[in-house]
Amino acid sequence: MRITTSTPDGMAVQRVAETAPADVAEAPAAPSPAPLQSAVMQPALQAMKDMPDIDQARVDMLRDALAKGELPFDPAKLAGLIQRFHGSEQ
Incomplete structure (x- = not known):
């Protein structure tokens, strides 16, 4: 009998046994x-x-556009977006 189980990191592990263990149900x-x-x-x-x-x-x-001032940059807005992305809005 071949038994396939998954580890927490998602890897499939197969074991071969003569009989099925009593406490393990057959996984589809x-x-x-x-x-x-x-x-x-x-x-x-x-x-x-x-x-x-x-x-x-x-x-x-x-990078060139920022250095030339052609691209607006708002550090406060960037900081807010980073906080919101990481779920630590204050």
Whole structure:
């Protein structure tokens, strides 16, 4: 008998035993992804993997605009947005 369990970090662990333990119920098998969904999603997933983690050209453009004063910057607004994002509004 093959028993599949999940660890807290989401890893699947399989054990092989001659008989099922009395205190463990048989877990239903996880459904496999639909073939159409998988075929449709694969190009998008690959495109995301091929993208750089940081758009350096965009970062450079924004940095230059900030340095030239062409892009308004409100540090108080930024601080408020950071607090709201992290759930520590005061």
